[in-house]
Amino acid sequence: MKAINVALLGLGTVGKGVYQTINTHQERLRDITGCSVHVSTFLIEHPEKHATVNGTTVTDIRTITENPDIDIVFEAIVGKEPAFSYLKKCIQAGKHVITANKEMFAVHGKELRELARQHHVSIGYDATTAGGIPIIQMIQHVLQANNVLKVQAILNGTTNYILTEMRDQNAAFEDALQQAQQLGYAEADPTNDVEGFDAFYKLMILSELIYNEQPNWNDVKRIGITSISEKDIAENQLTNKRIKHIASIWKEDGRILAKVEPVSLPRDHPLYAIEGVDNAINIETDILGELTLKGPGAGALPTASAMIEDFCLIYSGKSQKEKSTVVVS
Numbered sequence: 615m616k617a618i619n620v621a622l623l624g625l626g627t628v629g630k631g632v633y634q635t636i637n638t639h640q641e642r643l644r645d646i647t648g649c650s651v652h653v654s655t656f657l658i659e660h661p662e663k664h665a666t667v668n669g670t671t672v673t674d675i676r677t678i679t680e681n682p683d684i685d686i687v688f689e690a691i692v693g694k695e696p697a698f699s700y701l702k703k704c705i706q707a708g709k710h711v712i713t714a715n716k717e718m719f720a721v722h723g724k725e726l727r728e729l730a731r732q733h734h735v736s737i738g739y740d741a742t743t744a745g746g747i748p749i750i751q752m753i754q755h756v757l758q759a760n761n762v763l764k765v766q767a768i769l770n771g772t773t774n775y776i777l778t779e780m781r782d783q784n785a786a787f788e789d790a791l792q793q794a795q796q797l798g799y800a801e802a803d804p805t806n807d808v809e810g811f812d813a814f815y816k817l818m819i820l821s822e823l824i825y826n827e828q829p830n831w832n833d834v835k836r837i838g839i840t841s842i843s844e845k846d847i848a849e850n851q852l853t854n855k856r857i858k859h860i861a862s863i864w865k866e867d868g869r870i871l872a873k874v875e876p877v878s879l880p881r882d883h884p885l886y887a888i889e890g891v892d893n894a895i896n897i898e899t900d901i902l903g904e905l906t907l908k909g910p911g912a913g914a915l916p917t918a919s920a921m922i923e924d925f926c927l928i929y930s931g932k933s934q935k936e937k938s939t940v941v942v943s
């Protein structure tokens with residue numbers, strides 16, 4: 615039986631989730647791809663942390679780009695660089711890539727997609743936005759004729775978790791954040807979560823997917839949740855409202871408008887009941903009307919799920935020979 619050889623960039627929360635899923639789902643992946651799937655190489659920053667890993671650990675990307683046996687690269691490292699340069703080199707070396715890195719993809723996604731097109735490889739990025747919710751694949755493949763009029767979403771699991779814990783458990787902000795970090799939800803630098811950068815990056819990725827462009831970043835209001843007090847939360851409860859961190863995007867007079875901010879939602883709002891680490895995306899379209907997708911927005915396995923589903927889309931029903939003609943985006 616043929617094998618698909620995988621390289622994994624990053625072996626933290628997400629990388630470990632991908633590795634675990636590939637191992638626990640061998641049989642299913644074999645049924646879908648017709649191949650055995652094998653993680654052969656791990657690129658990490660601190661090799662001393664990964665002494666027990668079953669495979670080759672490397673710190674030089676050339677070990678991957680110059681290895682013709684590696685077919686596909688999953689990227690789950692932190693920040694724009696070196697992730698962007700690494701993925702560029704992998705694509706140029708003819709490898710499919712799948713990324714969870716929204717900070718990098720919000721800035722360089724367009725260029726990477728174009729590069730992948732030129733090199734006849736696929737690029738999957740569903741894990742960049744809303745954790746395990748297959749929102750990217752859904753918009754790409756299932757909402758083709760619909761015009762998306764507006765999106766309102768909870769796109770960050772950490773902030774939704776903190777707001778829920780503060781309201782439900784009377785937790786202090788710092789304690790709830792610490793729990794989110796322990797559960798693997800928060801970014802390496804949680805400022806990205808609590809100041810709204812993470813939701814902003816995800817919104818920009820959605821904007822490019824839906825409208826083929828992003829608004830000028832300086833025109834997008836971005837407010838995090840750090841100024842929300844226990845008193846604010848209690849006052850909202852008295853009026854049956856809940857504070858949620860909402861990312862919105864829509865078009866007005868041909869211009870894309872977007873914002874990320876805490877909003878007091880009434881009980882009948884579609885995002886009012888989204889709790890804990892869940893994310894949700896409410897999409898308004900011209901044919902369908904309103905649709906809301908909800909699911910886990912962060913964490914090892916939900917994120918691995920999004921990456922593995924990208925993998926399956928690339929390889930499903932295709933022989934190794936045919937795979938380069940399959941384009942995820």
Ligand SMILES: NC(=O)C1=CN([C@@H]2O[C@H](COP(=O)(O)OP(=O)(O)OC[C@H]3O[C@@H](n4cnc5c(N)ncnc54)[C@H](OP(=O)(O)O)[C@@H]3O)[C@@H](O)[C@H]2O)C=CC1
Nearest residue numbers: 624625626627628658659660690691692714715912913917
């Ligand atoms: N956690 C989550 O729920 C989600 C995270 N993401 C995104 O996935 C990515 C990974 O997140 P997460 O797993 O939580 O992060 P972690 O901090 O848990 O892990 C990061 C991994 O990347 C490696 N790494 C960091 N910098 C470099 C570098 N310069 N060269 C090589 N390896 C490097 C680290 O190596 P070492 O172990 O040697 O230090 C580590 O293994 C991020 O881009 C994040 O935004 C996306 C969706 C959900």
Ligand SMILES: N[C@@H](CC=O)C(=O)O
Nearest residue numbers: 770771772800801912
């Ligand atoms: N830190 C992010 C992780 C997933 O994208 C979040 O909390 O949503």
